Amino acid sequence: MQWSVVVLAVGICCCTVSGDEHEHHYKDNEEVVLWMNTVGPYHNRQETYTYYSLPFCKGPKQTISHYHETLGEALQGVELEFSGLEIEYKKDVPQKQYCEVELTEKVYNAFVYAVRNHYWYQMYIDDLPVWGIVGEVDAGGGKQVDYYIWTLKKLDIGYNENQIVDVNLTSDAKVKLVQGEKLSLTYQVHWKPSKVSFSRRYEKYLDPSFFQHRIHWFSIFNSFMMVIFLVGLVTMILMRTLRKDYARYNRDDDLDDMERDLGDEYGWKQVHGDVFRPVNSTILLSSLIGSGHHCLVVTFFVILFVIFGHLYTERGSILSTVIFVYAATSPVNGYFGGSLYARQGGKQWIKQTLCGALLLPSVVSGLAFTINFIAIYYHASRAIPFTSVLSILAICMFIILPMSLIGAIVGRNVAGQPDNPCRVNTVPRPIPEKKWFMEPPIIVLLGGILPFGSIFIEMYFIFTSFWAYKIYYVYGFMLLVFVILIIVTVCVTIVCTYFLLNSEDYRWQWTSFLSAGSAAFYVYLYSFYYYFFKTKMYGLFQTAFYFGYMGLFSLALGVMCGTVGYVGTSLFVRKIYSTVKID
Template sequence: MRGFYVFLLAVLAHRTAVVGDEHDHKYKDKEEVVLWMNTVGPYHNRQETYTYFSLPFCKGPKTTISHYHETLGEALQGVELEFSGLDIEFKENVPQKQYCEIELTENVYKAFVYAIKNHYWYQMYVDDLPVWGIVGEVDASNGREVDYYMWRLKKFDIGYNDGQIVDVNLTSDAKVKLVPGDKISMTYQVHWKPSPMPFRRRYEKYLDSSFFQHRIHWFSIFNSFMMVIFLVGLVSMILMRTLRKDYARYNKDDDVDDMERDLGDEYGWKQVHGDVFRPVGNRILLASLIGTGYHLATVTFFVIIFTIFGHLYTERGSILSTVIFVYAATSPVNGYFGGSLYARQGGQLWIKQMICGALVLPAMVSSTALVINFIAIYYHASRAIPFTSVLAILAICLFIILPLSLIGTIVGRNVAGQPDNPCRVNTVPRPIPEKKWFMEPIVIIFLGGVLPFGSIFIEMYFIFTSFWAYKIYFVYGFMLLVFAIVITVTVCVTIVCTYFLLNSEDYRWQWTSFLSAASTSIYVYFYSIYYFFFKTKMYGLFQTTFYFGYMALFSIMLGLLCGTVGYVGTSMFVKKIYSTVKID
């Protein structure tokens, strides 16, 4: 399994990589250890990051290193590794040593003052272990004027165990007041110490177990599980009991004459049997969205499984790289289910549908990322996606996703493309009678997402906090369980909503079932707005655009996944009830 992940990252790497110590994490005495400087930015705006040397820091005297590597996932996440220039060797202590000097010219002074005012901190990496430090601090204790101090000493305490680095700690010390025209000597110190910690557990110190395994997290899982039991029981007892009564009433047809039938003994969902399987409007769009939803469900499941067993959260960019790889590799799923559904609906423009299904989600992601990218370029932020990464993504879409989607579409049309409806479709559509306002499709659509959102509400808080507030999400077992819960809740709720719709003699169930399940995303996006204003301290155009842009994408993807689950479950339900009842 570990070899699979190494292969996965190698496939996605778009820069030449030379295998070195940082890849196998094994060192010999006095072997080179690289200190990578990554990004710097305001503490409260996690995504507003800049390259470390965009601030006028100075580099160490060392200019060459033995290796450099970066994956596609790292590039897309704004990882900008630059060599620090500091000479560090395995198990070799370094006493306090000056490595460069910063002259506080007017521009340099203003840059550091701005960074300290906005609580800038920076990130570094030693053997793939993240290290954080703060640029400086503000001192307003004298009451008259504000003084700005910067830390000029970086003290590294590095723990090792059997030729491997298992712990890195940074202490910022020796603060110095910023005075225009002065010179600041930047120094560093390295202390190596043996550690009993095994290598496989070295990442545990970064994981906030008390936060993610809080009692409220366990309670939310239990609460969602009880909701599943309630809804399954509701569908099993109330709905099936109602259907049995309907079956009993409809089967009385053998005991009554034609005059009684003509007087309207039949009513409810059986009345629309000649229209319920009528081809839906905008079938290309529906088939494309359903195929994309199948695709997203497959990707979500596999990525969660890979992360649980492979601990991908411990490697920079590994989760995003895995998502891209799995999404491209599973493209036939999109083509198969989207193409087969379109064929069953009687569609003829299957190539158009295939292209739409394969590119609808990449197009949405790319357009959103393009807007954010322009803003990132304007801000000179590290989140700006490199042109080579854009070319790599374009190549994946054109040369992997499209061909595999084509294969899946051809297979789907030939294997599962024949209509299998249990009832004939009438030539003339039946008029839809008037009904109460709460039975209108638009009302059902908006109400259908309430319970699925309630089942994932607490988990959304933990996921948002992880992504937007410097916490590493690692409880993917919880996520897998919540994934199964939201699928079950969505299917049950959508079936109930569809039954009420059909019972009011409205046969427009296909789009209604999809949109009622997909409306969960609307509530998630509303919650993200609340989270932004009441749970974070984010500010600025770039961070705001980044947040709401990518939260919109997240909500849309969740909506596609839930909508597909709701549609598929409802489709099976509708075929079941209309295949069982006796149709004259």
């Protein structure tokens, strides 16, 4: 038990502190560390291996131990190892050999494979990423193919007073790979003053021409106009329709009993005795609704933290923030899931609390561990360390679960009393036959088209930033699209639910959740298109990694959208049935 608490404390500390070992201030001739991170094929960005998985050699300096990553870095496959190169602040280093590599058959084949597959590597200096290419292929216009490797790393480092503000790498000294010979690896360091301020040093890695392209602004404007149209359309159609319904339903005072019996009453009022009937699979629905509220809160706060804290400039900080916020806001899950379950008349609240608290973490962990086994088989740096697995398990068991239980207790006692505006009939009313396009499965499939259309362009930018070499930084756009998605989802789901109820089908609860959540189905379909037509990925590891994590992304999006649709529809249903006079 004590050991688990220690692991938990380490996990929390990893989530809350910065991953930087320095304070970013240097004195003249003070040591500057060059960390070697990963290497991998250019077209498979997520397929990465430790830098020294290739037979590179280290520099002579051995005085610095291995870097200790944060939890977010460990989960993202960051593997920092000291390069052994001697670099001192503002002290130039002329071209200098730091080691030799003998091209034995094994070493030669490893380098040839890396060059043939366009391997790139990543390094860090003072938290600034630096990329370089291992080598290049020269076909020479004939049948003979030669492989070359760059043996000189020329580092140009810009400084502003006592801080590093810029790093550039130039690969030079191209040497042909010849089995049996030796490679002399060298490096060179040049320091130069810069006017770039420390707060703006990361801007060179961003791509404003891509993320702030006119098509991006146009997509936001288009989605905003869709919101205005949908809100206006829903308001106009529903209010006019409901006004007619209210007028027809409330004219009973002018009719005698026979006229009332022979009247033309039909539609959503006919199911008032069944519309608030407890839904099937109450535990699952309430757990999904609780998890959806939880994901909505986490998404909103993380986006705000990234906007105001520029977390995208630090390795693993966004993922660490997600884990921390998810654990800290666990009572939200228990509160909304527990209160809904209590209003539905559920009695197994312990089972519901466990299901709600562990539903998403278990799915995420199960799929992540499956992918992790593949990563271990390929010896990839994406393999999650065992200590990180223990930290995640400790956070789930000792933070998320107890806090969800507290939230469930509060939710059951504060908001768990049934207060339906209509009495539920003892015997369920039979559902009449209706046209095929009014069946719940069709409504579910159609309900996600417009929400997906409102975020379609943003999905392209998010996919490109995650699966290609771009850094997503326009989180203001993401927040705006997030709000637009919520509004569009609510409007569309209300319309779908009204059509369902008007056909005298009272199964609105699961239908509203699934019709809103079906937007994630279209996102996942789009991920197939993106994989085959926008990337050059290949191999079992990359394919499993891509579709596995895109599945998790789509699942979380579907749970959020489904929750938004359910909550909006629930308010709408309660409103219309609380206004109508029921005999």
